Amino acid sequence: MNRCDSCGLVFATPLWTSAEADTVFANYRGWPEGISGGVSDRSAGMAQIARQIHIHWRDQATSTPGLLDIGCADGEFFRVMAATQDGFQFSGVEPDPKWQHHDYGNARVYPVTLRQCQFPDAHFDVVTILDAFCYFPDPKAHVEEIMRILKPGGLFVFDIPGQHYLRLRGLVGSWFRLGRTQTFAAYPYYYAHPSVLALLAGTPHQIKAIVVDRGTVQDHPWLKAGLQGYTGIIKRGADQFASLREFAPKLIYLIRKV
Numbered sequence: 001m002n003r004c005d006s007c008g009l010v011f012a013t014p015l016w017t018s019a020e021a022d023t024v025f026a027n028y029r030g031w032p033e034g035i036s037g038g039v040s041d042r043s044a045g046m047a048q049i050a051r052q053i054h055i056h057w058r059d060q061a062t063s064t065p066g067l068l069d070i071g072c073a074d075g076e077f078f079r080v081m082a083a084t085q086d087g088f089q090f091s092g093v094e095p096d097p098k099w100q101h102h103d104y105g106n107a108r109v110y111p112v113t114l115r116q117c118q119f120p121d122a123h124f125d126v127v128t129i130l131d132a133f134c135y136f137p138d139p140k141a142h143v144e145e146i147m148r149i150l151k152p153g154g155l156f157v158f159d160i161p162g163q164h165y166l167r168l169r170g171l172v173g174s175w176f177r178l179g180r181t182q183t184f185a186a187y188p189y190y191y192a193h194p195s196v197l198a199l200l201a202g203t204p205h206q207i208k209a210i211v212v213d214r215g216t217v218q219d220h221p222w223l224k225a226g227l228q229g230y231t232g233i234i235k236r237g238a239d240q241f242a243s244l245r246e247f248a249p250k251l252i253y254l255i256r257k258v
């Protein structure tokens with residue numbers, strides 16, 4: 001892995017190219033099927049994101065707002081959103097054929113990549129990428145495409161793991177000889193805050209909120225409680241010192257198109 005000295009981006013080399021992207025997603029098998037379906041701990045994280053969308057969306061007066069979830073897998077986020085607020089019309093992008101047998105209910109899911117969808121300008125009110133942004137090849141082009149298909153005033157919501165948190169987890173993992181000792185191994189990109197700013201630069205945007213979250217945890221009560229407490233401390237600290245945010249398990253960015 002390499003790290004950019006000026007923006008803190010950690011990235012795998014060789015970089016995934018745009019041309020490779022479609023193949024990578026079509027063949028992506030990194031997310032075990034067992035994690036989906038029914039109620040998982042992912043639903044708790046998604047409920048937090050749904051709440052944040054509600055907070056930052058409620059001043060909008062659109063009657064049937066359109067929400068696009070990129071990498072929607074089995075459509076869990078549609079169910080979580082529908083349970084917390086009415087009126088949204090759901091669309092999804094899911095190029096991974098593993099999920100394409102799912103019944104998405106009223107949501108319209110496109111079994112191709114975002115680029116291939118060729119949505120019109122200013123088409124969606126909310127665009128989300130959950131637990132997937134770090135996989136996106138050519139992230140600058142993707143962010144520009146998302147800002148293009150968002151309506152002015154619309155929200156772009158995505159989450160990333162905190163870099164310092166991953167370092168800490170890798171360190172603790174190696175002390176206790178746990179499984180996750182490879183700090184930066186799963187994704188092609190690990191974003192630090194300045195690298196997120198670099199991606200957004202040049203697009204008409206305003207950062208509405210950066211929310212510290214505990215992320216998805218394995219189903220151990222003490223692990224969940226421990227991480228909850230840890231995240232609470234980071235959350236309070238980050239209100240004073242923004243740089244502490246990088247210690248958060250998960251950061252949720254809410255970006256408004258202006």
Ligand SMILES: [Zn+2]
Binds near residue numbers: 005006007008195198
């Ligand atoms: Zn950089």
